[in-house]
Structures are given as structure tokens and as C-alpha cells.
Amino acid sequence: MVLKAFFPTCCASADSGLLVGRWVPEQSSAVVLAVVHFPFIPLQVKELLAQVHQAGRVGLAVLGTWCHRRQEAEESLGHFLEGLGTIFSHEPWLQLCREQGSKLWSCKATRRQVPPCPGAPYEDQVMLVFYDQRKVLLSQLHPPAALPDCLAGDAAPSAGGLAAVFDTVARSEALFRSDRFDDGPVRLSHWQSDGVEASILAELAKRASGPVCVLLACLLSLVSAASACRLFKLWPLSFVWSKLSVCEQLRHRLEQLTLVFSTQKAENPTQLMRKANVLVSVLLDVALGLALLSWLRGKDRIGPLAEALVPVADHVAEELQHLLQWLMGAPAGLKMNRALDQVLGRFFLYHLHLWISYIHLMSPFIERILWHVGLSACLGLTVALSILSDIIALLTFHIYCFYVYGARLYCLKICGLSSLWRLFRGKKWNVLRQRVDSCSYDLDQLFIGTLLFTILVFLLPTTALYYLVFTLLRLLVVAVQGLMHLLVDLINSLPLYSLGLRLCRPYRLAAGVKFRVLEHEAGRPLRLLMQINPLPYGRVVHTYRLPSCGCHPTHPWGSLCRKLFFGELIYPWRQRGDKQA
């Protein structure tokens, strides 16, 4: 196999010295991490390598020599470097050489021992692959998702091709801690040798984060203990809490904040990204909520909004009244059964009248309530949207009631019709065997059954029409609420930190690598530049998406249509506490 030497671009202009790195025999590749300069004591170099081996569990060795000729050919240096091969023995011994100012390199890889099979050359062909050490160190490789059974989380450095290069560089961080201004025993050249990178803000934030985390963790544990108190588990309150979506959202946020401010350090990069995503999402949420609050307060919009609310509710109730009057007449030219029509119509009208009186009773308190709701926007835009969705649900409670009445009536009718239709044909539902069996009825049973069947059939259009109208209204309200929940979900689950990282520092999230062939001359080794191929945006969102509340409509369309046809009640969202029905 061709020998691949991975050489860091920062060392291309370094002085002559020894090459230090890791040899991967399965891939026949040598990953060069740093260059050790003269003068050095071989024992100290070996000690340094042992230290790094202990810190990162990666086996480093001296791979060969690096010669950067500054003046005319220094033959003595060449011989000296060859002599070093006897002190640090390594199979194969790499010798890289470069003229100053020229782009042409020469590489040699020699094997001292007798090759295991005859005919194999003493010298291997070498291919140079340049890589940016800093970017490879900071990046995280995301293997393609197409392999579900691939082993994940190996403790030892992985042997999977290019992942080995990334792994080696990541584990050798201890090697990069010294720079050329240190007075250490060994002088190294690597990406940080011009000065260790650090930022004052980052250091201050790290120091401050400890106590701040502890304080916030205590606060959050107090809040969660208070909310888990027994008082809230009493029946009416617990029922109300489970139905309101704002409680669900607050609980979700509390959980997320507990995760972010927990005093445990993140174990792997995925957890760190998740914490960062949650933090950025919460900050954005609060910022948007405060913007909404300032907009509401700015031109004192709450007053006119509260004043407009009651007339709107009145208008909706009036429209419903007109609708019911229309249904009680001859809607769309259909002929209704007068008696049933009148009964149903009057029943719904009375219900509506009760509702209007309730709204009028509440009207003096609306402005106060809206003011407090607006205040809750400083907890986040998602909380404000959840409250809005709950308010809509409360204000359209009468539509929900009408839907339930209509659906129950229709469901009863359909059940009766199906059972009597079986009787009409001489069959019966066998509960024991869960199937339809034939049955012989008496004459009077048949007579009454057929009579009831006829009555139900002729009353069907009236009930069906009421059911249809109220189901459509209910579905409209559900659609509006669903839209708001969708928006809340989007803010909850979008991984904004990861997207920002992909936009500004694309090398941090790597899907793979790409190669570019550099200037080539016949007779010289092939030189390639390895660059990082960033992860596409779709995969970033898919990999780092946060778990959402879980309040989605979960019905497939087929079962929804079936339920609508048979008059079964539709519960649009399953709350988290409900199990599969």
C-alpha cells in the first residue's frame, strides 16, 4: 500500500527536527502531530511521549526526520538526521525534506528489517496529505446515518480510516499545551506553538459559571419542589393543570433549565451541544417575549385590545345564533324533520344564551386578566402563545360543548342504525366471538325493530347536519390552536446554537473530508490538501433537534376520517401523562 503521511500545514515552515506522531499500521498511514527541534535529549523526548500517552491513551512515537534546508545543501545535517534513525527506531522510518521557498518536497520511507514477504520493496511510496491541525482538532466527525449497526463509542482509538486521524489529533491535546515561549525541556512546533489560544471572556465565563450554576440549580430545585407539592395533586386542580397547555410548556421549560444549570459537566460533545442549544433557545424565547411585552406596553395597546374582546365574542355568539336559526329553517333547501329540528335548535340556543351571559359577567375582569397575561410574556414567547391558545380554548368552550352534544347524538344514532340494520337482514352481533352471526328473531321483535330502524333513518339527515356543522366549527378552532402549538414547538425544538455554529464555524461540524491535489511534478511524491466537508443544514437540524413537548396531533388521516364518520370524539392532542389508548 502507498504510505500516507498526514502532515500539519503549520509545520511546513518549521525548522529541521524530528517528526512526532502516531503510526496506524492497518491504514499504512503516519499522522504527524508536531516537530521536535534541536537541541534535545532523546530521553526527555521519550518521557514527553509517555506523558501524552498516559493523558490521552494514544500511542505516539518518533516517526522520522524533517529537514528544511535554509542555505545550500547541508550534507552534514543530512547525515546527522540519518544517524538519528538508530536512536529512535521505528518501522518504517520517514524522511521528509523540503527546499526553502520551493513547493517541491521529497519523501522517503525506509524499512530496516527484512520485509516479511520476499519481493516487497525496502522503500515504500509516500503520499503527503496536508491538514489544518487546529480545524481537525476542533471538529467533530458525524458518520453517515445509513449504517445503523455500526459500533459507537469505542474506548480505544477507532481504526476506521480517516476517523483515526481526527481521533489521534483530538486525543493528543496534551502535546499542544506548550508553546515556544515556555522553558520546557523539549521544543515543539505545532499549531499552538506561537502562543496558546485563549480568550479573557471565555475564561471569566468559565470561572463565573460555577457559582452561578449552583445558585440557579438551587432556585430551580425549590421551584420544582413547590410545584410537586401535594396541594396541586387534588382532583379538580390536577385535572385543570393537565388540560392547560401553558402548564405543559412551563414544565418543559423547567426541565430544560434544570438540565442546563445542573452542576454535572457534560460527558460527551452531544450533551454539550444539547445544553448550548437549550440555553440559546431559552434566551431567544425570553428576548422575543420581552419584545412582545414592550410592543404591547409601548402604545398602551392592552386597553383597546380588552375593549375589543367582548364585542368580538358577542359577534361570534350572534353569528352562531343566526346559524342555528338557519338550521332550524330549511338549510340549503334540505327538508328537516320539524319536531327534532326545533328541539335541537332550541336546546343549542339556550346553551348559547347562557354562554353570552357568562361572557358579560366576565367583562369587567378582562383587562386585568390580559395585563397579567402580558406580564407572563417575560417568561418567554412560547408561554405567551400557550396562554393565548388556552384563552382561545376557553372562549370557544361553547363550540366544544356543541360538538360533543352533536357527536354523541350522532354516534348513538349510528350505533342504533347499524344494530337495527343487522336485525333487518336477520343477523346479530355475537359479543362472545366478536363477529356477525345469523339469528332467528320473533315476529314482534322484527316488527318493532323495523319500525325503530325506519324512524332512525328518517331522522338521520337532521342529526347528521347538526353534527356536520358543529364538527366543522370545532375543526376550525382546533386548526387555529394547532398552528399556535406548531409555532411553540418550532421555538422549542430548533437547535439554534448548532445552526449558528454551522453558519459561522463550519469546520466544527464535519460530515467528512474532501481532498484537493496540489501542484505536482513527475518524480516527486503526490501532495494532497485535506479539508473538512461541513455537515449540510438539514442533517444539523435532524441530529441536534431538541425533544419537544409531545403535544402533537397524532392521528393518521385514515383513522381521523373513520372517527369522524362514526361520530367518535376526537381529542386533538394527547397530553404527556396519557398512555396509548
Add this chain to the structure above:
Amino acid sequence: MEDERSFSDICGGRLALQRRYYSPSCREFCLSCPRLSLRSLTAVTCTVWLAAYGLFTLCENSMILSAAIFITLLGLLGYLHFVKIDQETLLIIDSLGIQMTSSYASGKESTTFIEMGKVKDVVINEAIYMKVIYYLCILLKDPMEPHGISQVVPVFQSAKPRLDCLIEVYRSCQEILAHQKATSASP
């Protein structure tokens, strides 16, 4: 070493194949697709603008005209950036892997690299789509089964060259793969 030849694709358009032999173990094939034709661009723009003008005479709303201009511009930019591929390159490096690059008309490049350890073989497949067409594809190994194939990756999907061009590329790839198998078989 570099040379260029012209071939044609399955629809009859002209393609230019550039071959670069960097070394016995590294070869690159570059296929240039036909450019965006001015005729089709003018035709689409005229259709859209005539339709918008027709709607404008019905509705008397000048927003329709500005919307039509906006849509045409956005559509053209989107087409150049996401759809129109100018050049497709296949770089095969012995003992490293195979890299496929697509360069779009707006300059964007999208690259996929497959490591040599995952490549089983490079073959020319036949497909029947109104007529018989040939395409070059890379077969990937299945980690579970030693003789199975986990994925088939087609190459030169938007250039769609004909069989003569594919045979050239196939021969060169097979030389490198054979060399790679020979050296990896010996320890």
C-alpha cells in the same frame, strides 16, 4: 499529464471529458455539462412575464408585475445555485478513496468522499428508461455480509455521458482498483 476529449450525453448534448493523470495512483476525470442556453432562459422569462401581464390586465393590480419580476429573479438564482450543475469531477486516489465533486453554476461545490475500505467495485450498470441507458456506479461493501453490497452510488448523474465515455473512465478506475487490491492483499 492532462488531455481533453469531447463526447456526447444521452440526450445528444456535447460533453467535454478532461483527464488528469497525476501519478500512477491518482487520477481525476472532469466532465463539463452544456451551459445554460440563452434560448430556454428567454423563453421561460417571456412566458412568465406574459402570464403576469395577462393577470394584470384582469386585476389592474401593479403588484402582480413586481411580483413576477421578483419571482423570475429568485427562480433564476435558485436554479443556478441549487439545480444547474456545470461540472462533475471524479478523483480516485489509490489507498485513500474516491471523491465526487459537483460544481454548480453559481460556484457552489458539493463533495462526497468514499473511503477505499468501503469500496467494493466500480461497475457500469444498465437501466431501462424508455430506452437502455448506461451509468457508472460505485458499489459499497456491506459491513455485515462479506460478499454483500450495502449501497450503489451512481456517478455523473447530471452529466449522463454515453457508453464510450463511461468505458474510458471505467478502464482507468479498474487499473487503480486492481493495483490497490494487489498491494493490500500482500501484507
